[in-house]
Amino acid sequence: MKPLPGLTELRQGGKRALSRMLTRLETEAQTDEISAFLDHACANAMGRVLGLTGPPGVGKSTLTDALIRHFRATDLSVAVLAIDPSSQFTGGALLGDRTRLQTDPGDQDVFVRSMAARDRLGGLSDHAIAAIALLRSVVDRVIVESVGIGQSEGDLVQACDTLVLCIQPGSGDSLQFMKAGIMELPDVVAVTKADMGAAARRAASDVAGALSLSRETQSHWQVPVCEISARTGEGLDDLAEAIAKHGDFLEASGELQSQRAEQQRHWLRDMVRADFGTAGLAVVGEMLETDTGERPFSCFQGISKDLKRRLEDGQA
Incomplete structure (x- = not known):
């Protein structure tokens, strides 16, 4: 069996080396060698993990594309792990082509991988968890885009540093959000399709109301609500700043390690x-x-x- 590469080798090896290692994590899962490698990766995390969740059609892939461009403009390396529904025939990812991500194939600092949710009802499989542990040890920013059909929100909060909940206009009022039980999870909320005007502002107001009800006893981090439009670019800088501030907050407070x-x-x-x-x-x-x-x-x-x-x- 070929020896496993070191983290430095993976950081310098580009997309091909990273892709091969992720494949080994799946094909050689739960071996002593792979387990020791993943523990070493956990102890040497260098990047921040951003989770994007929300219902299908909310614009997560479009937002992911915009965030890739933002991070690359600041010379940060980026890896995207897109969790897709599983084929009942092959077990593979149904949306594995990721056609909405307009990345440069020649850019060795952008890596995109689709991974099937398998039997986790839209959540994160063991292979996805292993991939996150690896990716955050070799790149500056890891974006995990969930399927967004219920369980994924709870799973994703256990794998990312900053969770962004994407909501679109017409999603419902504060009471509906509270019933869904999701407002206790996000660190940042992004109301997409802000170019819809009044409808987007109303959705942002509803979300802010739900947050005030669900987090009234938590004052250490005030969850920002950002109105964004990936189509026009409106609000994207504000969202990127909110994400960065949350990461800085975790590091400064010591909460990131715990x-x-x-x-x-x-x-x-x-x-x-x-x-x-x-x-x-x-x-x-x-x-x-x-x-x-x-x-x-x-x-x-x-x-x-x-x-x-x-x-x-x-x-x-």
């Missing part, structure tokens, strides 16, 4: 639950509570081997 450690503990619990169910979680519950989140992938390997041995011996 947030990522908690995310990695969540990844470990989720991997155990996916492979062994709630019974598996109960067996290793104490270990999961005391784990620091520093080595989630290698910890899962050890837990997996232990649980399989117990099952074979009839102990679990």
Whole structure:
């Protein structure tokens, strides 16, 4: 088996090296070597992870394209992980062509990968989590674009540093947003299609009202509501500034490190639950509570081997 490349080699290797490594993460998943590599990547994250979520048709792909151009204009390397619905026949990503992203094929600092949601109902598969761990260790900005059909919002908040919720005019009033239970999740809200005028302003007002109701006890970070139009460019600079400010806030307050450690503990619990169910979680519950989140992938390997041995011996 070919030795795994180092992070420095991947940072300098361009799109081809990164693409090959992501393929290895899928084909050689849950091996000791890959697990150790991913833990090393977790410990050496260099980039920020931006999550984009919202209902289909809200304009996430168009916004992703605009953010790519913004980041590249400031000489930041960008990777996009687009989570798409899965084909029931092949298991692959249905929207894998990503035709809305107008990237330069020759730009080695822009990397785009589509990945199927598989059995996660629009959420993040284990392969997507591994890809995020890798990408944030080799590029400056990682954009994760979700399917946006319910579960993905909750999954995405456990994998990104800054979550942007995209809402379009006509989405509903404050009460509807509260019923949906999504206003506790975003760090930034983007009201798309601002060129619709009064309808966009009304949507922004509704979102601001829902935020004031759901986050009345949280004052450490005030969630900004940005009205944007990817078609005209209106508000895109304000949105990019809000995203940057949230990232700076996390670093300055020390929350970034604790947030990522908690995310990695969540990844470990989720991997155990996916492979062994709630019974598996109960067996290793104490270990999961005391784990620091520093080595989630290698910890899962050890837990997996232990649980399989117990099952074979009839102990679990």
